[in-house]
Amino acid sequence: xxxxxxxxxxxxxxxxxxxxxxxxxxxxxxxxxxxxxxxxxxxxxxxxxxxxxxxxxxxxxxxxxxxxxxxxxxxxxxxxxxxxxxxxxxxxxxxxxxxxxxxxxxxxxxxxxxxxxxxxxxxxxxxxxxxxxxxxxxxxxxxxxxxxxxxxxxxxxxxxxxxxxxxxxxxxxxxxxxxxxxxxxxxxx
Amino acid sequence: xxxxxxxxxxxxxxxxxxxxxxxxxxxxxxxxxxxxxxxxxxxxxxxxxxxxxxxxxxxxxxxxxxxxxxxxxxxxxxxxxxxxxxxxxxxxxxxxxxxxxxxxxxxxxxxxxxxxxxxxxxxxxxxxxxxxxxxxxxxxxxxxxxxxxxxxxxxxxxxxxxxxxxxxxxxxxxxxxxxxxxxxxxxxx
Numbered sequence: 572x573x574x575x576x577x578x579x580x581x582x583x584x585x586x587x588x589x590x591x592x593x594x595x596x597x598x599x600x601x602x603x604x605x606x607x608x609x610x611x612x613x614x615x616x617x618x619x620x621x622x623x624x625x626x627x628x629x630x631x632x633x634x635x636x637x638x639x640x641x642x643x644x645x646x647x648x649x650x651x652x653x654x655x656x657x658x659x660x661x662x663x664x665x666x667x668x669x670x671x672x673x674x675x676x677x678x679x680x681x682x683x684x685x686x687x688x689x690x691x692x693x694x695x696x697x698x699x700x701x702x703x704x705x706x707x708x709x710x711x712x713x714x715x716x717x718x719x720x721x722x723x724x725x726x727x728x729x730x731x732x733x734x735x736x737x738x739x740x741x742x743x744x745x746x747x748x749x750x751x752x753x754x755x756x757x758x759x760x
Numbered sequence: 761x762x763x764x765x766x767x768x769x770x771x772x773x774x775x776x777x778x779x780x781x782x783x784x785x786x787x788x789x790x791x792x793x794x795x796x797x798x799x800x801x802x803x804x805x806x807x808x809x810x811x812x813x814x815x816x817x818x819x820x821x822x823x824x825x826x827x828x829x830x831x832x833x834x835x836x837x838x839x840x841x842x843x844x845x846x847x848x849x850x851x852x853x854x855x856x857x858x859x860x861x862x863x864x865x866x867x868x869x870x871x872x873x874x875x876x877x878x879x880x881x882x883x884x885x886x887x888x889x890x891x892x893x894x895x896x897x898x899x900x901x902x903x904x905x906x907x908x909x910x911x912x913x914x915x916x917x918x919x920x921x922x923x924x925x926x927x928x929x930x931x932x933x934x935x936x937x938x939x940x941x942x943x944x945x946x947x948x949x
Contacts, residue, residue, distance in 0.1 A: 630818035637823040
C-alpha cells in the first residue's frame with residue numbers, strides 16, 4: 572500500500588536501528604483519514620472471505636479495527652490485557668510475551684462474544700515475532716471459531732511472525748512489509 | 761440520544777445494583793454502526809466549536825474517538841495508561857484513580873502532540889466521578905492548549921463528574937444521562 576509506505580518513510584522514526592516508531596500516525600496519535608484507506612485496503616484484500624467479527628488487541632489495534640469494521644459491516648471485539656472488576660469471569664485466555672514491555676501478560680476475551688460459527692478477521696498494527704497474533708488465534712480456536720485471516724498494518728518481514736501464522740494454515744495480509752531497517756533507513760519488500 | 765438509550769436498556773446489564781455493564785456494544789465488543797451514530801451526534805452537538813484534535817484514554821475510548829473523528833476530520837490522540845519502552849520520554853502526565861480497578865495510575869501523552877494552539881475535544885465512554893476526564897483536562901492544560909468540550913457516551917448523572925468538569929468552565933455533552941439505576945432498572949434524565 573503505497574500511501575502507507577510513504578507515510579512510514581516520511582513520519583516513521585528508527586530508534587537504535589531496531590525500533591520503528593510510528594506514534595505520530597498509528598499508535599499514539601492516529602491519522603483517521605489514513606486509517607480509512609487502510610480499512611478499504613483490508614476489505615479489498617479480504618473481499619473473497621466471509622467475516623462475522625473483527626478481533627484485535629488493546630490498545631493500538633482498536634482504532635484501526637473500528638475503522639476497518641465499517642467496510643466489513645461487522646462488530647469489533649478487543650482482547651483485554653488488563654484486569655478489571657467489570658470483566659466477565661467466563662473468558663478465553665492466552666499468554667503473550669511483549670518485547671517492547673519485556674513481560675508476559677494474559678489476554679482475555681469474554682466467552683459470550685465468540686461462537687463456533689464465527690469467522691474472525693484478526694487485525695493488528697504490527698507483526699514482528701507473532702506472539703500477539705498467536706495469542707489471538709489461540710483464543711479464537713478455544714471458542715471453536717474459524718480465523719478468516721490476519722490483517723496487519725506493518726510487518727517486520729525480517730522476523731518470524733508470518734511463518735508462525737502461516738504454519739497454522741492461516742492467511743496473512745500485511746499492508747507494508749519491511750525487509751530491513753537500520754539507522755540508515757527502511758527497505759520495503 | 762434515543763437509539764443509544766434503547767441500546768442501553770436492551771443490552772446493558774446492572775451488576776449489584778451499581779455497575780452498568782455495556783460490554784456487548786461499547787467497551788469490549790463494539791457496535792461500530794452505533795458508534796457512527798454516536799459520532800454524528802457529537803458532531804451535531806459540537807458543531808459550533810472549533811476542534812483541532814480529539815483526545816481520549818485507552819482502551820475503551822479509542823474506538824468511539826476514532827469513529828467520531830471522521831465527522832470532525834481531525835486526528836485522535838489517546839493518553840496511555842501503561843509503560844512502554846517505545847514511549848517518548850517527554851510527556852505530559854496526570855494521575856487518575858480508577859474505581860473499577862481500585863488503583864491510582866498515571867496517564868501520559870507525548871508532548872510533541874499537544875500545542876498551545878490546539879482546541880481539544882475530549883471523548884470518553886463513561887463519566888462517573890470525573891477522575892479520568894479531569895486527568896485528561898489536566899494534560900491539555902499543561903500543554904497550554906484549550907479544551908473545546910467534553911463528549912461522553914454514558915454519564916452517571918447521580919455522581920459528581922459533570923460538576924467536576926463544569927466547575928472548570930468546560931462544557932459537557934453526554935449522549936445518555938442516567939438519573940438512577942438499581943437492580944430494578946435504569947431511569948434516564
